[in-house]
Amino acid sequence: MQRNLCGRRLGSCLMKARSRLSKVDVAKAAFLVMEVLVIPLVFFGGCGRNSDYYGMARIPPLVEQWRADVETYAEEFGVSGYVELLLAIIAQESGGDVEVTADIMQCSASAGLPGNSISDPVESIRQGVYYFSTLLGRRADGEVDMDAVIQSYNFGGGYQDFVAEVYGGVHSEEAARAFSEKMCDRYGYSFYGDVLYVEHVKSFLGGSEKQEGYGSMEECIREYTGVPYVYGGNGKYGIDCSALTQKIYKSIGITLPRTAQGQYDAVRHIPDYEARPGDLVFFTGTYESGTHITHVGLYVGNDRFFHASSGDGCCCFAYLSEAYYSEHMAGFGRP
Missing domain, CATH: 3.90.1720.10 (endopeptidase domain like (from Nostoc punctiforme))
Known part of the structure; x- marks a missing residue:
């Protein structure tokens, strides 16, 4: 008790929600209005945000140690609802082990730098979270699904264009393989990216149980x-x-x-x-x-x-x- x-x-939950509207910026206020007016039709008085992935990430201590930094930059770049997913990405990219690479989110290329150029793990988190936030834009517009966003973290933003044009915005292993083959043909690579990246990242998430x-x-x-x-x-x-x-x-x-x-x-x-x-x-x-x-x-x-x-x-x-x-x-x- x-x-x-x-x-x-x-005080009542609805009064609480209304009082918060005066304390947040316009963007957050708009989202809160949607929560107050729409969500109570199903969950009266419920107070919460939405995300596609539920459950805390199942990650090793080497990744968990970076949680506070991920949370800081997730808030800065407006993706606080995706902290667990971002931690799962770190787990997949590097296991959070700076002895392997300081660029623990493997995001140097997204900053226009050669691979593994970022030498500070916190800077890697800042850049990686920022990059992820930019990839979410087309998801918000309904052009691609969330799995396409995750896969594009590995493939690059061009994958979202490809999926939107060829596969109706819906990611699949077939779509990933097709894009990988296209990039190999274009640049003469023997392989391109991880076609099972979504499955690998999701293996660190507890949403299905x-x-x-x-x-x-x-x-x-x-x-x-x-x-x-x-x-x-x-x-x-x-x-x-x-x-x-x-x-x-x-x-x-x-x-x-x-x-x-x-x-x-x-x-x-x-x-x-x-x-x-x-x-x-x-x-x-x-x-x-x-x-x-x-x-x-x-x-x-x-x-x-x-x-x-x-x-x-x-x-x-x-x-x-x-x-x-x-x-x-x-x-x-x-x-």
């Missing part, structure tokens, strides 16, 4: 989105964090203890990179409770979790990468 998460004044019975959990999430937060509550009139996760798990036939600490004690603790939609995510120190664990939510992938929040005054979505939650996060758990 959670008494005063974030120490913010209680979900907790068994997750569909029933999603129905419960829809049912409770926007329900008021009430400390000690256990129903539609109002509910707190541990009662919410207890109800969600009950929907798939699993009984959890009533309190956040009790749930933490009852589950298997897992590393962040193994987290998948449907896992529990725990927090500590969110209020004075006399227990180590003071808050719990349900991880839904792509950095998001669903919880009963006293700060927002209702059951809604939030992001683990937000400063408050990352500071208080205690880890993931799975029954």
